[in-house]
Amino acid sequence: MTTAPKKKPVRRGDGAVTHARILNHAERLFSVDGYAGVSLRQITSAAEVDLALVNYYFGSKENLFRDVLVRRVDAMSAKRVALLGEIEIRPNDSETVAKLLDAFLLPIIGTTPKEVKDLRNYRILIALVANSKVWQDVVFKEHYDPVARLFIDALASALPDVAREDICWAFSFYLGSLVNALAETARIDRLSNGACRSDDLEEARRQLVKYAVGAFTGLPRRSTERAKP
Amino acid sequence: MTTAPKKKPVRRGDGAVTHARILNHAERLFSVDGYAGVSLRQITSAAEVDLALVNYYFGSKENLFRDVLVRRVDAMSAKRVALLGEIEIRPNDSETVAKLLDAFLLPIIGTTPKEVKDLRNYRILIALVANSKVWQDVVFKEHYDPVARLFIDALASALPDVAREDICWAFSFYLGSLVNALAETARIDRLSNGACRSDDLEEARRQLVKYAVGAFTGLPRRSTERAKP
DNA sequence: GTCTATAACTGGATAGAC
DNA sequence: GTCTATCCAGTTATAGAC
Numbered sequence: 001m002t003t004a005p006k007k008k009p010v011r012r013g014d015g016a017v018t019h020a021r022i023l024n025h026a027e028r029l030f031s032v033d034g035y036a037g038v039s040l041r042q043i044t045s046a047a048e049v050d051l052a053l054v055n056y057y058f059g060s061k062e063n064l065f066r067d068v069l070v071r072r073v074d075a076m077s078a079k080r081v082a083l084l085g086e087i088e089i090r091p092n093d094s095e096t097v098a099k100l101l102d103a104f105l106l107p108i109i110g111t112t113p114k115e116v117k118d119l120r121n122y123r124i125l126i127a128l129v130a131n132s133k134v135w136q137d138v139v140f141k142e143h144y145d146p147v148a149r150l151f152i153d154a155l156a157s158a159l160p161d162v163a164r165e166d167i168c169w170a171f172s173f174y175l176g177s178l179v180n181a182l183a184e185t186a187r188i189d190r191l192s193n194g195a196c197r198s199d200d201l202e203e204a205r206r207q208l209v210k211y212a213v214g215a216f217t218g219l220p221r222r223s224t225e226r227a228k229p
Numbered sequence: 230m231t232t233a234p235k236k237k238p239v240r241r242g243d244g245a246v247t248h249a250r251i252l253n254h255a256e257r258l259f260s261v262d263g264y265a266g267v268s269l270r271q272i273t274s275a276a277e278v279d280l281a282l283v284n285y286y287f288g289s290k291e292n293l294f295r296d297v298l299v300r301r302v303d304a305m306s307a308k309r310v311a312l313l314g315e316i317e318i319r320p321n322d323s324e325t326v327a328k329l330l331d332a333f334l335l336p337i338i339g340t341t342p343k344e345v346k347d348l349r350n351y352r353i354l355i356a357l358v359a360n361s362k363v364w365q366d367v368v369f370k371e372h373y374d375p376v377a378r379l380f381i382d383a384l385a386s387a388l389p390d391v392a393r394e395d396i397c398w399a400f401s402f403y404l405g406s407l408v409n410a411l412a413e414t415a416r417i418d419r420l421s422n423g424a425c426r427s428d429d430l431e432e433a434r435r436q437l438v439k440y441a442v443g444a445f446t447g448l449p450r451r452s453t454e455r456a457k458p
Numbered sequence: 459g460t461c462t463a464t465a466a467c468t469g470g471a472t473a474g475a476c
Numbered sequence: 477g478t479c480t481a482t483c484c485a486g487t488t489a490t491a492g493a494c
Contacts, residue, residue: 015459033363037265039487050461055489057459127360131412133353134262145419152420168421169436175416176409177402183360187404190374191381192397207398211444218443244477268469279479284471286477 019057021047024121027068031125035065035135066138069129072122073143079107080147089157094217096158101209101216104151105178109201116201120184127183130175148175161221170219174212181208248286250276253350256297260354264294264364295367298358301351302372308336309376318386323446325387330438330445333380334407338430345430349413356412359404377404390450399448403441410437 025047029038040061044051058064083103090096108123110116129135140148148171156167184198198204254276258267269290273280287293312332319325337352339345358364369377377400385396413427427433 013459018459032361033265034263034361035266036262037363040489041487050459051488052461052490053459061488124362128357131356131360131409131414132261132263133412133414134266136414136416140416141419145416148420165421165424166436166439168417168425169433170440172417172420172425172427173406173410173437173440176407177405179409180360180405181402183362185360185362185365187365187369187374188397188401190370191377191401192394195394196397196401198401204398207395208402210395210448211399211402214447215440215444218447219440242477247477269471270469279477280470281472281479282477290470 015057018049018053021049022054022057022064023068023071026064027125028121030065030068031121031128034128035061040064065135068125069135069139070143072119073139076107077143077147080104081150083107084150084154087154089154091158091160093158094213097155097216098209098213100151100154100158101174101212102205104148105205105208108178108182109205123182124184127179130179155216159216159219159221161223162216162219163222166219167216170212170216173215174208177208177212244286247278247282250278251283251286251293252297252300255293256354257350259294259297260350260357263357264290269293294364297354298364298368299372301348302368305336306372306376309333310379312336313379313383316383318383320387320389322387323442326384326445327438327442329380329383329387330403330441331434333377334434334437337407337411338434352411353413356408359408384445388445388448388450390452391445391448392451395448396445399441399445402444406437406441 022043026038026043029043029046032038040054041051043064044054054061054064058067080103083106084100087096087099087103089100108119108126110119126139129139152167152171155171156162156164159167181198181201181204186198188196188198196203251272255267255272258272258275261267269283270280272293273283283290283293287296309332312335313329316325316328316332318329337348337355339348355368358368381396381400384400385391385393388396410427410430410433415427417425417427425432
């Protein structure tokens with residue numbers, strides 16, 4: 001037998017492009033109807049790729065969902081840690097608290113208009129996962145919790161006279177407010193008769209930090225010293 | 230032909246009991262995996278009733294989910310309104326704010342231990358729905374929003390110098406914290422190294438009211454008057 | 459890397475007996 | 477009211493051609 005020539009691959013499209021197309025449309029569709037509410041057929045037909053390519057690239061639907069959840073984690077955590085590192089922590093200073101809360105929230109909202117737009121479906125998906133026990137370990141336990149602990153430690157340093165448990169509860173409530181705001185459910189639009197809009201993330205960010213700073217600095221202290229304005 | 234005797238119905242069980250069994254198991258299963266994540270076969274086999282009875286009682290899976298969501302709404306709203314009516318609203322009084330926030334939260338947690346337990350699956354399901362656009366109209370727009378508006382009005386009366394929009398944002402953040410706490414995801418257990426437990430609803434309630442009172446009373450005011458402790 | 463074809467199964471819904 | 481039996485559309489996953 002002569003040496004068989006290598007088969008020329010068909011390569012009608014770039015593999016990386018296909019891979020990304022699947023992830024993007026999966027992210028968008030999963031964010032609306034959740035894992036079980038979306039079929040691979042819906043994803044592949046929206047992404048205009050062949051059904052079989054999902055298993056080629058991701059192995060299974062479950063793995064695809066995992067990859068959608070995990071894809072943006074590292075960039076997000078790195079940004080949070082970087083912003084945290086820039087903050088000088090001054091005890092009993094409400095401005096420090098504001099900076100800390102803002103540094104945690106900013107990376108998931110985005111800084112440039114393009115980034116804000118690109119992260120939208122991911123934010124909505126994270127909001128869905130955050131209030132569910134299912135998939136909790138994949139995203140939060142494995143990836144986001146270590147960074148969240150850093151922020152809890154920093155907040156505890158900034159508020160040294162507040163009980164650690166109160167800080168933990170407060171941070172948990174802050175997370176709850178945050179993920180609910182990320183969901184953009186338009187509930188606040190109705191409750192405010194249109195005066196507030198859940199899709200105005202810049203305003204939501206300002207309001208949330210203002211609200212949460214008051215909550216954190218209002219927590220009871222062991223000593224009688226009050227936070228400086 | 231002689232008059233045919235009425236056929237004796239088989240009636241192996243009470244219809245109302247079957248109806249309730251389906252609702253209870255549907256509530257529990259939906260609260261974990263959502264609407265699409267649960268099959269009617271899972272529900273009926275858990276409830277130990279026949280598959281066909283779901284369509285007999287509810288017409289469709291979608292109607293079943295609706296009924297699960299709506300079943301507890303009226304009792305909940307009535308309790309919230311009743312508690313609200315008992316509160317004397319004193320302007321710029323943080324104790325009034327605490328009473329208002331507590332009155333809103335108490336009915337969904339429950340007062341007796343039995344009630345707390347009975348409402349658990351419903352709370353978890355509401356938490357799931359609250360961070361999703363889907364089904365939002367069925368539960369919140371149609372049923373809970375009118376009562377939420379009453380509480381916003383009451384909070385605005387209690388804090389007359391705070392901008393109405395700030396009150397709306399603050400209440401929205403409060404709702405976000407609340408529903409996230411209701412989900413009992415155990416995230417706070419991890420973040421606090423077990424010091425706080427998401428299934429300790431009594432403690433969550435105390436902490437959340439304390440946190441949110443600080444947030445509401447810390448909001449900026451048009452006049453310079455501060456809230457009295 | 460892409461696509462066709464299909465296997466193997468599960469889903470909601472219903473007709474009709476009892 | 478309850479249960480059996482069934483329909484069939486839709487599901488994930490994969491084998492194999494190109």
